[in-house]
Amino acid sequence: MTMPAMCRGTGKTGMMWILGFILLLIKLVLVLAVLLGMAAALVLVERKLLGRFQIRYGPNRVGPFGLLQPVADGIKMLLKEDIVPASADRVIFMLAPAAVAMTSLLIFAVVPFAEDLTVRGRRIPMVIADLNVGLLFVLAMSSISIYGIALGGWASNSKYSLLGGIRGAAQLISYELSMGLSLVPIVMVSQSFSLVDIVNAQANYPFILVQPVAFLIFLVCSMAEANRLPFDLPEAENELIAGYHMEYSGMRFALYFVGEYVNMVVIGSLLAVFFLGGWRGPFLPPIVWFLLKVMIVPFFLIWSRASLPRFRYDQLMHLGWKVLLPLSLLNIVVTGAVILVTGR
Amino acid sequence: MAKEESSIAKTAAEMVKGLAGSYAVTLKHLFRKPITEQYPEYKKPLPARSRGRIILTVDPDGDERCVACYLCSAVCPTSCISMESRERDDGRRHAAWFRINFARCIYCGLCEEACPTLAIQLTPDFEFCKDDILKFVYEKEDLLVNHGGRNQEYNFYRHAGLSEKGEKGTHINEKPPVDVKSNMP
Amino acid sequence: MPRLVIDDLQIEVPEGTKVIEAAERLGIMIPRFCYHKALGSAGACRMCAVKFIHGPFKGLQMSCMIDAQDGMVVSTTDEEAVAFRRQVIEWLMMNHPHDCPVCDEGGQCLLQDETVSGGHGLRRYPGRKRTYHDQYLGEFIAHEMNRCIHCYRCSRFYQDFAGYRDLGPMQIANRVYFGRFRDGPLESPFAGNLVDICPTGVYTDRSSRYKARRWDLQRVPFLCIHCSLGCSTVASARYREVVRIEARFNESVNGHFICDRGRFAYPYANLADRPRRARVDGEDASLAEAVRAASGRLDQISMNAGPDAVALVASDRCSLETLAVLKRISREKGWRHPAVFPRPDLEHKTRRAVSRLDRRLAVSMRELESADFILAVGIDPVHEAPMLALALRQAFREDAGIVVMDPRPVSAPFDFDHVAIAPAEIGGCLSRITEALSALQADSAAQGKETRRPEAAGPLRADLDSRIAGIVERLRGSRNPVIVCGTDIVRDSTPDRAADLARLLLQLKARPCLFFVLPGPNSFGAVLLAESPGRSFSDVVQDIEQGKVKALLVVESDPFKNFPDRERLERALDRLDLLAAMDYLPTSVVGRAHIVLPTCTVFECGGSFINQEGRVQRVEPVHEGGIPVHQVSGGGHPPRVFSHEVPGGEIEAAWRTALEVAGYTNARDNLSILKIMAEEHPGFARCRDIPTSRSFRVLPDAGDRPPVCEETGDRAAPEAADTLEVVLVDRFFGTEELSGYSPVIQNADSEPLVFLHVRDAEPLGIAHSDWISIALEGGGLEVRAGVSAQMAEGVLVIPRHRLLEWQKLGPVPAQIPFGRISRAGKE
Numbered sequence A: 001m002t003m004p005a006m007c008r009g010t011g012k013t014g015m016m017w018i019l020g021f022i023l024l025l026i027k028l029v030l031v032l033a034v035l036l037g038m039a040a041a042l043v044l045v046e047r048k049l050l051g052r053f054q055i056r057y058g059p060n061r062v063g064p065f066g067l068l069q070p071v072a073d074g075i076k077m078l079l080k081e082d083i084v085p086a087s088a089d090r091v092i093f094m095l096a097p098a099a100v101a102m103t104s105l106l107i108f109a110v111v112p113f114a115e116d117l118t119v120r121g122r123r124i125p126m127v128i129a130d131l132n133v134g135l136l137f138v139l140a141m142s143s144i145s146i147y148g149i150a151l152g153g154w155a156s157n158s159k160y161s162l163l164g165g166i167r168g169a170a171q172l173i174s175y176e177l178s179m180g181l182s183l184v185p186i187v188m189v190s191q192s193f194s195l196v197d198i199v200n201a202q203a204n205y206p207f208i209l210v211q212p213v214a215f216l217i218f219l220v221c222s223m224a225e226a227n228r229l230p231f232d233l234p235e236a237e238n239e240l241i242a243g244y245h246m247e248y249s250g251m252r253f254a255l256y257f258v259g260e261y262v263n264m265v266v267i268g269s270l271l272a273v274f275f276l277g278g279w280r281g282p283f284l285p286p287i288v289w290f291l292l293k294v295m296i297v298p299f300f301l302i303w304s305r306a307s308l309p310r311f312r313y314d315q316l317m318h319l320g321w322k323v324l325l326p327l328s329l330l331n332i333v334v335t336g337a338v339i340l341v342t343g344r
Numbered sequence B: 001m002a003k004e005e006s007s008i009a010k011t012a013a014e015m016v017k018g019l020a021g022s023y024a025v026t027l028k029h030l031f032r033k034p035i036t037e038q039y040p041e042y043k044k045p046l047p048a049r050s051r052g053r054i055i056l057t058v059d060p061d062g063d064e065r066c067v068a069c070y071l072c073s074a075v076c077p078t079s080c081i082s083m084e085s086r087e088r089d090d091g092r093r094h095a096a097w098f099r100i101n102f103a104r105c106i107y108c109g110l111c112e113e114a115c116p117t118l119a120i121q122l123t124p125d126f127e128f129c130k131d132d133i134l135k136f137v138y139e140k141e142d143l144l145v146n147h148g149g150r151n152q153e154y155n156f157y158r159h160a161g162l163s164e165k166g167e168k169g170t171h172i173n174e175k176p177p178v179d180v181k182s183n184m185p
Numbered sequence C: 001m002p003r004l005v006i007d008d009l010q011i012e013v014p015e016g017t018k019v020i021e022a023a024e025r026l027g028i029m030i031p032r033f034c035y036h037k038a039l040g041s042a043g044a045c046r047m048c049a050v051k052f053i054h055g056p057f058k059g060l061q062m063s064c065m066i067d068a069q070d071g072m073v074v075s076t077t078d079e080e081a082v083a084f085r086r087q088v089i090e091w092l093m094m095n096h097p098h099d100c101p102v103c104d105e106g107g108q109c110l111l112q113d114e115t116v117s118g119g120h121g122l123r124r125y126p127g128r129k130r131t132y133h134d135q136y137l138g139e140f141i142a143h144e145m146n147r148c149i150h151c152y153r154c155s156r157f158y159q160d161f162a163g164y165r166d167l168g169p170m171q172i173a174n175r176v177y178f179g180r181f182r183d184g185p186l187e188s189p190f191a192g193n194l195v196d197i198c199p200t201g202v203y204t205d206r207s208s209r210y211k212a213r214r215w216d217l218q219r220v221p222f223l224c225i226h227c228s229l230g231c232s233t234v235a236s237a238r239y240r241e242v243v244r245i246e247a248r249f250n251e252s253v254n255g256h257f258i259c260d261r262g263r264f265a266y267p268y269a270n271l272a273d274r275p276r277r278a279r280v281d282g283e284d285a286s287l288a289e290a291v292r293a294a295s296g297r298l299d300q301i302s303m304n305a306g307p308d309a310v311a312l313v314a315s316d317r318c319s320l321e322t323l324a325v326l327k328r329i330s331r332e333k334g335w336r337h338p339a340v341f342p343r344p345d346l347e348h349k350t351r352r353a354v355s356r357l358d359r360r361l362a363v364s365m366r367e368l369e370s371a372d373f374i375l376a377v378g379i380d381p382v383h384e385a386p387m388l389a390l391a392l393r394q395a396f397r398e399d400a401g402i403v404v405m406d407p408r409p410v411s412a413p414f415d416f417d418h419v420a421i422a423p424a425e426i427g428g429c430l431s432r433i434t435e436a437l438s439a440l441q442a443d444s445a446a447q448g449k450e451t452r453r454p455e456a457a458g459p460l461r462a463d464l465d466s467r468i469a470g471i472v473e474r475l476r477g478s479r480n481p482v483i484v485c486g487t488d489i490v491r492d493s494t495p496d497r498a499a500d501l502a503r504l505l506l507q508l509k510a511r512p513c514l515f516f517v518l519p520g521p522n523s524f525g526a527v528l529l530a531e532s533p534g535r536s537f538s539d540v541v542q543d544i545e546q547g548k549v550k551a552l553l554v555v556e557s558d559p560f561k562n563f564p565d566r567e568r569l570e571r572a573l574d575r576l577d578l579l580a581a582m583d584y585l586p587t588s589v590v591g592r593a594h595i596v597l598p599t600c601t602v603f604e605c606g607g608s609f610i611n612q613e614g615r616v617q618r619v620e621p622v623h624e625g626g627i628p629v630h631q632v633s634g635g636g637h638p639p640r641v642f643s644h645e646v647p648g649g650e651i652e653a654a655w656r657t658a659l660e661v662a663g664y665t666n667a668r669d670n671l672s673i674l675k676i677m678a679e680e681h682p683g684f685a686r687c688r689d690i691p692t693s694r695s696f697r698v699l700p701d702a703g704d705r706p707p708v709c710e711e712t713g714d715r716a717a718p719e720a721a722d723t724l725e726v727v728l729v730d731r732f733f734g735t736e737e738l739s740g741y742s743p744v745i746q747n748a749d750s751e752p753l754v755f756l757h758v759r760d761a762e763p764l765g766i767a768h769s770d771w772i773s774i775a776l777e778g779g780g781l782e783v784r785a786g787v788s789a790q791m792a793e794g795v796l797v798i799p800r801h802r803l804l805e806w807q808k809l810g811p812v813p814a815q816i817p818f819g820r821i822s823r824a825g826k827e
Ligand code: SF4
Pocket: B072, B075, B076, B077, B078, B079, B080, B081, B100, B104, B105, B106, B107, B108, B109, B110, B111, B112
């Protein structure tokens, strides 16, 4: 779609274009709402689940069963004072949280969440943008999100924040590599970078069956990318207080917070797309399958948080460079060999 | 070589076992009934030795126990006890004033441990909120109670050598005073 | 010098050092109770046991009883020794009461420390405890005998060291008791040291009873300003109140102890009626307003009547800082130089004394203790310079001969020859001694020549001759003689005569030998800073009466206390256009001043003082000032309001306020004051280089001064056969200004007596402790008389006691005809 075409927007093409635009907007709003709604719900779910894992109730005071807790949290965050430390780098300090939330949301742009709909002969893709290099886009976005953390930590001008930011950057670089490499076999098997094609390639069986190693590596790496326990070194409470977001308050802090939970959902959807066959599944409508698969990952992340202690920094690096990286390379070689031998 | 491999395998096995074990424990907990007590609705009776708001107790004969020896204020890690000692007309040493700043107290119980007269005692009362920080500053009148707390019997002055209500030589475990002008052995 | 090894460390110590002392020099503190550096060993407590491994002694021995000897190898940590000491402390605690919480010694208790260090925690002995009855020992010291561990320190101090007999051990074995035969105030003016010296809480300070624990106190090394000796103390404050004074060891001044005046005088700083608010014409004002008012009015008067119409009055309790600032502002403003001394003769004698002292002549109190012959003239040591008496006692214990030449019925804790002569005769005697000594010297230099008997330098009684000859002989025979000379009752020329004799002795013995006692704590500093000829307060009064002086700024001084004629002073002060008073005491002058500028005591702002041997001693403040919490709260709990300001905290040091009054607003920090001091007297320049904790002497080298003094004539005292010469004297309690405000001392003070000789009293029918009345122009004086044979005839010794209206007597020296003295009917 080119600019002149937009300007010329007359006749049928113009109408089609406007309709497409409206559909896109509707999709955008829907996806955004669902995504943010899920993130908010996830906050409550996490606290509730953690509570149960620790044989307690979790929040149960706001509304029935504490269901209104996310609302209360939201109101609280909105009403809190937005503090900018005197010696902080103001502009970067104020922008950094947005980078985190934005990138997590952007990743979702390429994630297909259901089978294409056909309404009156018109195919409506259930994805916001089916890029043919979708997978690369995902990797790129998740790399950008680290700017939010590193810059936020640096701009706060506080030793804890700075350490948190640096840790975040180092951790991301270390795990980004293995994460990318773990997806190479997927591309090799599905022969496409488009996420839609990848899902379609799993029409017969989900890739988790053929690529369990890649699945594991990806799972671990994405936990690290999401800064979730046991990889939450950038915000390790007991040594860095709150790490990179220590100086943040109010809605700016909330952006980091939202970013983290959106990230969980996004990771869930990526896992679903890459390994679990996306929306595919018997009996139930595709969107339900998709949501179910998506929810597996956040649950697992929360479960991990309740079960595992935090890594030490050297252990983190050891795992990233000396275990995951060789393993993912090996996986590529093995996959290549298998493809070579079987000719598929 | 083979040995090394087996050790790697062993480590890996241990790792998996460890991971699986911890996941299993938490998963098990997920289905247990929470042990949480719903605090404001249900108040658990606390053991008598719980460390909450502090009181100053009295002797069995009803006289205030504290002799203002300054030991609790010396031991208090937050320096929240202050007092001034004074000799009462009947010779008893007591506190002219005695102040605890509960806004600073951390309820560590060291004062109680240091007190040689069992005067200062922590009570299980922990529901202690005020709308003005100055209201946390308790004076002697606020701290004094009319009972002996956890020990109703102890009476420091009955053990001390100093004559207060009793004459010299009449306290617990004392011989009668030496007659310095007698030649009897 | 024996060389020995203690706990694997080698040390060489002087002959006669005890092993416990040698260990202490190595930093090893062997537990002890009875051993004390000043009192020596007694071997009473058995706490200092150590193991001797090699050398002349073997096995477990008391380290305080054994002199260090060559080749000794000693272990203080040997198992046997440790076990022994643990046992000893357990024995000692067997009878010790369960008193720590209510015992004032707790927190600074040697017994607590040694019990803990000995490892004794739980009582195993089930038997009963020994008890004692306690005694009333006076206002100063509380007695709680149950706590005694029988170390004998108290009796050794009280009887051996200080030389008083009324407290000591009684009974035997496990029942030994330390106290008096019957209840009553302790007689020794050094009894307060029992508090410091007793390792337990048997003797505690009544004045600070239950006030605070040691760890809560603000403690500062301090200085006593209640006589000219300047003993070292430790001052302690709590809740903005000075609560305790203890002795501090000072090698060259007071040694380990202080007197009771120095120990119990401090409550003057806590008085409820101390001036705390500035006042202008009877109205309370802020300090700044009052300073502005004073400054404005003084300037106005200097403008209208000339700067000479403004006079400054200070006193010898002012710090050097204050005196230097007063000197500076009086010079720059053209005001009259501060009059420090109340009487011209005092200022003259002090000036003479100070100008005759130099580095080679001056003896410190410690050196005095090693003298073998001491001639004290015109001084009653216990009353004028109490710690001097204790120093003389130490010399006496080392067999020094002591002669006291003084009209008073001197009593002191040592044996001495009392040459009881009138003040007028003292100077003559000194001259005759000097002459005789130099003649003898000349004789022995030119052997074989006929001995020339010295001529009497004045009209002296014949019976003195033999005694003077005796003194000359003893001076000649002694190795290390010292002349001690007072400056209060003697005639103007006496200090010079004493100095002449001292110079001669210096030539003969080549040892320092001159010790002056001056009128007040900073008299030395006052004359160093005074212009010459100095003016005393009586000159100022005269000038007021003649209308030359219109404004008076009285700085930390109470002329009413010293001026001999109260009514005249009142009349004079009423003539003034402006009477401004700066003081920390509620004096009569403060009461009647137009402008009152409160100042802070030396406890609150520190200061420098020069003692009688020229030693500059400086102290830091003990606390920051302000009205004591106790007074703010009325005894109950402190106020429950918070503020950044300390109530009464705006008061400043006198020198600061004085600078402000003179309009110097930017020279008020500590560096500028050091600069001002150095500019006013070059000797004080060292204050800038020497840390406050160290003292130094401002004496000139011997070469710096003209060798011969100017001859001073004495003010002639009218002589008549039927009169008594009035001698106004100081007393241990009651005459010194600051201690006079201390309620503790007021309670302990006994009734002042006026002394006269038996032979003077008999014809008048007066017996000891009779009431007599002395008829004077200004009304009669009713006092109780003391009659003594141990004093000069023809003198009436009257203490300048705060309860006696001696000011009615008029100027001294004065004569009172016998006819005016009679027995009073009063009982
Ligand atoms: S409980 Fe601890 S903090 Fe509180 S008053 Fe006692 S010693 Fe101080």
